[in-house]
Amino acid sequence: MAYHKKENFDEEITNGLMKSYRDALSLIGEDPDREGLKKTPERLAKAMQYMTQGYHLDARAILNSAKFHEPVSEMILVKDIELFSMCEHHILPFFGKAHIAYIPNGWITGLSKLARVVDVYARRLQVQERLTVEIMNAIKETLNPLGVAVVIEAQHLCMMMRGVQKQNSVTTTSAFDGEFHKNSTRSEFLKLISANLNR
Numbered sequence: 001m002a003y004h005k006k007e008n009f010d011e012e013i014t015n016g017l018m019k020s021y022r023d024a025l026s027l028i029g030e031d032p033d034r035e036g037l038k039k040t041p042e043r044l045a046k047a048m049q050y051m052t053q054g055y056h057l058d059a060r061a062i063l064n065s066a067k068f069h070e071p072v073s074e075m076i077l078v079k080d081i082e083l084f085s086m087c088e089h090h091i092l093p094f095f096g097k098a099h100i101a102y103i104p105n106g107w108i109t110g111l112s113k114l115a116r117v118v119d120v121y122a123r124r125l126q127v128q129e130r131l132t133v134e135i136m137n138a139i140k141e142t143l144n145p146l147g148v149a150v151v152i153e154a155q156h157l158c159m160m161m162r163g164v165q166k167q168n169s170v171t172t173t174s175a176f177d178g179e180f181h182k183n184s185t186r187s188e189f190l191k192l193i194s195a196n197l198n199r
């Protein structure tokens with residue numbers, strides 16, 4: 001999904017971050033005044049604000065903005081939602097896919113809104129476990145569905161580039177509520193997210 005490019009950066013925050021990043025460059029042994037790095041503190045200051053814009057977004061408001069009364073009671077599933085976040089322990093990216101399902105109880109939301117909710121929580125400093133639960137809770141509290149399920153599969157650069165250096169490990173987290181506590185419903189969901197229906 002496309003993001004609105006965030007051009008209006010808070011000047012005070014940008015300047016504060018630039019100063020810190022300039023100091024950080026010196027501390028790791030770099031020359032922040034060499035040509036290639038001259039604009040790096042500013043770029044990084046803006047990138048960091050972009051990548052953490054979720055702090056200023058409200059998932060419940062987004063879901064409520066496209067909430068429709070609809071007597072559907074079958075599972076609604078959006079799978080393979082692209083996800084980019086940053087771990088709060090190392091401020092390094094983790095990325096992968098989110099799969100979201102819910103069983104409506106009279107209310108549905110726009111499918112794209114589910115993807116936006118992923119971004120609201122992913123564009124913050126996160127741990128994958130909390131991200132999974134926050135997405136579930138926002139849907140649960142806004143749509144009051146009969147059940148919600150969220151599964152996230154992600155690769156963490158803090159594991160790949162440093163530490164244990166496991167290049168291919170994928171971390172899977174899940175959160176289930178309501179009907180998804182039933183084995184049959186959960187199995188149907190898990191079968192659907194692992195099926196290649198259109199490939």
Ligand SMILES: [Zn+2]
Pocket residue numbers: 087088089090091092156158159
């Ligand atoms: Zn980490």
